[in-house]
Amino acid sequence: MLKQNDKILMLVFALLVLTGPIILAPFGAGYPDLLQRFAIFGILAVGYNILFGLTGYLSFGHAAFLGVGSYSTVWMFKLLTMNIIPGMILAIIMSGLFALLIGFVTLRRSGIYFSILTLAFAQMSYSLAYSVLTPITNGETGLQIRLADARILDPKNDSGSLPSTNLFGLEMNDTWRTTFMGMDLQFNVGFYVCAFILIAAFYVSIRIFRSPFGLILRAVKTNQNRLMYTGINTKPYTLAAFVISGMYAGLAGALLASMDPLAGAERMQWTESGSIVLMVILGGAGTLLGPVLGAGVIKYFEAIFSRINDNVLHEWFDILPGFLETFMVWIIHPFVGKGWSLTLGAVFMIIVIFLPGGLMEGANRINKRFGKKLKRSSADDAKTPAE
Amino acid sequence: MGILEVQNVNKHFGGLHALNNVNLDVKEGSVHAIIGPNGAGKSTFLNCLIGKLAPDTGSVMFQGEPVLGKKPHQINQMGISRVFQTPEIFSDLTVFENVMIPCFAHRDGAFNLNAWRKVKSEADIREQAEQMLLDVNMQDKLHMEAASLSRGDKRRLELAMCLSQNPKLLLLDEPTAGMARADTNATIDLLKHIGETRGITKVIIEHDMHVVFSLADTISVLAQGAIIAEGLPDDIKGHPKVREAYLGEAEV
Numbered sequence A: 001m002l003k004q005n006d007k008i009l010m011l012v013f014a015l016l017v018l019t020g021p022i023i024l025a026p027f028g029a030g031y032p033d034l035l036q037r038f039a040i041f042g043i044l045a046v047g048y049n050i051l052f053g054l055t056g057y058l059s060f061g062h063a064a065f066l067g068v069g070s071y072s073t074v075w076m077f078k079l080l081t082m083n084i085i086p087g088m089i090l091a092i093i094m095s096g097l098f099a100l101l102i103g104f105v106t107l108r109r110s111g112i113y114f115s116i117l118t119l120a121f122a123q124m125s126y127s128l129a130y131s132v133l134t135p136i137t138n139g140e141t142g143l144q145i146r147l148a149d150a151r152i153l154d155p156k157n158d159s160g161s162l163p164s165t166n167l168f169g170l171e172m173n174d175t176w177r178t179t180f181m182g183m184d185l186q187f188n189v190g191f192y193v194c195a196f197i198l199i200a201a202f203y204v205s206i207r208i209f210r211s212p213f214g215l216i217l218r219a220v221k222t223n224q225n226r227l228m229y230t231g232i233n234t235k236p237y238t239l240a241a242f243v244i245s246g247m248y249a250g251l252a253g254a255l256l257a258s259m260d261p262l263a264g265a266e267r268m269q270w271t272e273s274g275s276i277v278l279m280v281i282l283g284g285a286g287t288l289l290g291p292v293l294g295a296g297v298i299k300y301f302e303a304i305f306s307r308i309n310d311n312v313l314h315e316w317f318d319i320l321p322g323f324l325e326t327f328m329v330w331i332i333h334p335f336v337g338k339g340w341s342l343t344l345g346a347v348f349m350i351i352v353i354f355l356p357g358g359l360m361e362g363a364n365r366i367n368k369r370f371g372k373k374l375k376r377s378s379a380d381d382a383k384t385p386a387e
Numbered sequence B: 001m002g003i004l005e006v007q008n009v010n011k012h013f014g015g016l017h018a019l020n021n022v023n024l025d026v027k028e029g030s031v032h033a034i035i036g037p038n039g040a041g042k043s044t045f046l047n048c049l050i051g052k053l054a055p056d057t058g059s060v061m062f063q064g065e066p067v068l069g070k071k072p073h074q075i076n077q078m079g080i081s082r083v084f085q086t087p088e089i090f091s092d093l094t095v096f097e098n099v100m101i102p103c104f105a106h107r108d109g110a111f112n113l114n115a116w117r118k119v120k121s122e123a124d125i126r127e128q129a130e131q132m133l134l135d136v137n138m139q140d141k142l143h144m145e146a147a148s149l150s151r152g153d154k155r156r157l158e159l160a161m162c163l164s165q166n167p168k169l170l171l172l173d174e175p176t177a178g179m180a181r182a183d184t185n186a187t188i189d190l191l192k193h194i195g196e197t198r199g200i201t202k203v204i205i206e207h208d209m210h211v212v213f214s215l216a217d218t219i220s221v222l223a224q225g226a227i228i229a230e231g232l233p234d235d236i237k238g239h240p241k242v243r244e245a246y247l248g249e250a251e252v
Helices: A005-018 A032-055 A062-079 A084-106 A111-130 A189-210 A212-222 A224-228 A234-259 A270-283 A290-307 A310-316 A322-335 A337-354 A358-369 A378-383 B042-049 B072-078 B095-108 B123-135 B151-163 B181-198 B209-215 B233-237 B240-247
Strands: A175-180 A183-188 B004-013 B016-026 B031-035 B057-062 B080-083 B169-173 B201-205 B218-223 B226-231
Touching: A005 A189, A032 A062, A032 A183, A032 A189, A032 A212, A032 A234, A032 A270, A032 A290, A062 A084, A062 A111, A062 A234, A062 A270, A084 A111, A084 A234, A111 A270, A183 A189, A189 A212, A189 A234, A212 A224, A212 A234, A212 B095, A224 A234, A224 B072, A270 A290, A270 A337, A270 A358, A290 A337, A290 A358, A310 A322, A322 A337, A337 A358, B004 B042, B016 B031, B016 B042, B016 B226, B031 B042, B031 B209, B042 B080, B042 B169, B042 B201, B072 B080, B080 B151, B095 B123, B095 B151, B123 B151, B151 B169, B151 B181, B181 B201, B181 B209, B201 B209, B209 B233, B218 B233, B218 B240, B226 B233, B226 B240
Parallel strands: B031 B201, B031 B218, B080 B169, B169 B201
Antiparallel strands: A175 A183, B004 B016, B004 B057, B218 B226
């Protein structure tokens, strides 16, 4: 009965992602930079969800893997080629190894101690990137590409300008623009590269969710004791989940660097790790679609709300009488512009209090109210994969 | 030679001598009951067998192999399964998934990175789990969330999980505690049935004498951490020391 569900979910998801530039244009989010961020942080959240959503291990260190991925990729740009493939491969390998090391140490503890350990590790990586590892990370300035870099696989560059990242000649910042019904649509190569990788990442995550491996990861979350006395060694399972999600983060870091070839230590800061946790919880931990949704919402707030300033607000409330206009602007002012994170915080609190299962729980409730069961909702699927 | 041989096991908790030179010899295929008043050390003893606690001294041999020092999952993979006093199940998963996991553990061992196969395509596991749930009469609750089961059903589910691993030795910690009489009888029948068809050796801790006397082949009586009597059910019934331990020493 539910057999077709995953296929439908996959198709709908792919369609939504690929038509992103059209769907999001009316919301003012149809420009390449933001679309790329949606996709990249979607990948990050999908990967984080494999760890947190399935096993319940709350890691505060995933930004470190993001950073490792970015640095690896930029180094590939400097040494080998501006093609993004070698960079992505190295990023996945390096972040995987790094996750193996960190996971091996931190997974000795669970619950809050695990969170603190990962946090400490991420902060250590951040500080190292800033100080001791300057020869590799270029410290505060961040790692950038230069004209003088070797790039042994690329033909000699005589143009005098920095080469741009590409995928076998397709440049990441190539954009095809068109106008449709008064909307400015931008189809960007970089976005589509990220989008296809996001779809692939999503597919892998569905397979993991539906596999015996995924089942045992979910069992880790609900009762680790029982699992141990059922003859299952939980450590390699949690470690595998940790490494997989670390590799996802590394891939996301690689894409960040591919879209904009520089890597800085601030990408590894713990607040970044925190925002990954927010994305997943906001969307719905343990659901398939939730994390992507959460990542989208947070990046949207970051991009759109932060651009609303007092002038825009005055425009909005132009029709109101003078004193009311000033009053409304005064009320809304702290929530927009530089205060966008205040709005995000408020939204996050409302969702966690009223919809503990995140946006996906909201979607499910709405669907139940209208009498239809949302078959493609992963929250339901996850509970009855047996059918 | 028994399937399980326990020799001189001692366990202290601070000043409390929880297990005092406990010896036990369980014959293959038999049902061995351990009874005793509250706080006698019955659960502590089981915890020592499954690797939850490490005894201070003594040795535990299962089929001639030492158990002590092994990790819980290794002990389980040797063929020892345990039903806990309060049911330990995967409450967020469905009943069916609960039983599938031990089936996977039995087939694939302690770790198997089976991340690309779908659970759906694991026909043998699904069949096994379905059969097991049929055996414990829970086939109509397959897709219920385990947390929403009644207490008796949770116990039955845990029993099904342990049995689906085809253990050689099953440890039962008060398998009928808090059950209604009808459920208790059903559990007794189930355990008897399993005994006959699969020949699983069982060590059972129980307060309910009705259960003990309808199941046990041999009984050990534990009081204040020491085994004070051991024998056939009929011998134990009239044993003066046992009466003393249960009723207090006032009776001279």
